[in-house]
Amino acid sequence: MHAFLPADGCAEFLMDELKRQQIDPRASEPFILAETLPAPALLAFARQTLPDARELRDASINGWADQIIESMLATLAADAPWHLHLWPAYGEGKAGQHRCELIHAALTERLKKRRRSLFRSWVQDDATAGIALVQAVLTAPDAGLVSAASVSVVHELRGILSPFAAGDIPHAEDKAAPSRAFAKVIEAELRLGQYIERGQTCVDLGASPGSWSYVAIQRGAHVTAIDRSPLRDDLMRNARLKFVQADAFKFKPDAPVDWLICDIIAAPQRSIDLLLEWLREKQMRRFIVTLKFKGTDEYHLLDQLKAEAPQMCSDFRLTRLCANKNEVTAFGVAA
Numbered sequence: 001m002h003a004f005l006p007a008d009g010c011a012e013f014l015m016d017e018l019k020r021q022q023i024d025p026r027a028s029e030p031f032i033l034a035e036t037l038p039a040p041a042l043l044a045f046a047r048q049t050l051p052d053a054r055e056l057r058d059a060s061i062n063g064w065a066d067q068i069i070e071s072m073l074a075t076l077a078a079d080a081p082w083h084l085h086l087w088p089a090y091g092e093g094k095a096g097q098h099r100c101e102l103i104h105a106a107l108t109e110r111l112k113k114r115r116r117s118l119f120r121s122w123v124q125d126d127a128t129a130g131i132a133l134v135q136a137v138l139t140a141p142d143a144g145l146v147s148a149a150s151v152s153v154v155h156e157l158r159g160i161l162s163p164f165a166a167g168d169i170p171h172a173e174d175k176a177a178p179s180r181a182f183a184k185v186i187e188a189e190l191r192l193g194q195y196i197e198r199g200q201t202c203v204d205l206g207a208s209p210g211s212w213s214y215v216a217i218q219r220g221a222h223v224t225a226i227d228r229s230p231l232r233d234d235l236m237r238n239a240r241l242k243f244v245q246a247d248a249f250k251f252k253p254d255a256p257v258d259w260l261i262c263d264i265i266a267a268p269q270r271s272i273d274l275l276l277e278w279l280r281e282k283q284m285r286r287f288i289v290t291l292k293f294k295g296t297d298e299y300h301l302l303d304q305l306k307a308e309a310p311q312m313c314s315d316f317r318l319t320r321l322c323a324n325k326n327e328v329t330a331f332g333v334a335a
């Protein structure tokens, strides 16, 4: 059984999304459970996945620690680095958190005493990408789920399995940015594990007032920003920014760029068509593109991207970011 944690307020849309992929979901607060994983491994409305999750009922702290170790021994290769996400998904207060801390302490003690090699390969930074992931989630004081994913499963499921606990990334803050929209580009970079870098070229479509361009400029990239309206004055004066007042849907770069970043306010199908066209024409190496929805009845449009984009990419993601409102973000690395 696999457990999917919906993005905030998106349980219903995640159920629909699974059903559209011929997967039969069942709700079990706060998770959606299913016997099959989606292929390709993309779920716009899932924030985290617990692959091959085991339901657990145990009132004792030591019992939980033992069961977590058992799951690890059954799944993880000896000496392979792993990290742990252990979190409570019940109640509002600190009780769940406290219980998780006790389980963490019991697990640490047991590993130190009886499983030295597992203890040595435990990576304490719990947001490390590309290594085995153990997840234990308490849905009640004495019940929950445990999942252990080997490094190959983590890689295969990277579109739906986050190295961040509960798939959660706090909104980035920067009061000097022209708008809060900058948090989206930061979050997409973190999820992808790829960052706009010094000397790279970047096209920013629908760029005004300029917070995505602001991030790229800060990193030392060269930005071509396209919008009908100018960006904030200081960005317009920046030597590494070229502003083009034009229709972003008609713009094409003279040569392929390192990054396409695109946050145009437009019907989702238009942004999907734009992204697929740029991919087909190999105009960019990496991309972050927001798809903006009005209401909730057009989410099925995402299915076209799932069908067509992965084969043109070495890494393709489709996610409602923590920083997204009624949006889904497509991001990745072109093949």
Ligand SMILES: C[S@@+](CC[C@H](N)C(=O)[O-])C[C@H]1O[C@@H](n2cnc3c(N)ncnc32)[C@H](O)[C@@H]1O
Binding pocket: 178, 179, 181, 182, 205, 206, 207, 208, 209, 210, 211, 212, 213, 226, 227, 228, 229, 246, 247, 248, 249, 263, 264, 265, 266
């Ligand atoms: C949400 S804002 C972009 C915010 C920007 N990413 C930031 O962080 O500051 C969307 C922008 O898309 C622009 N836009 C909408 N349709 C456009 C088009 N066809 N061509 C160029 N710009 C367009 C709007 O002018 C608006 O500035």
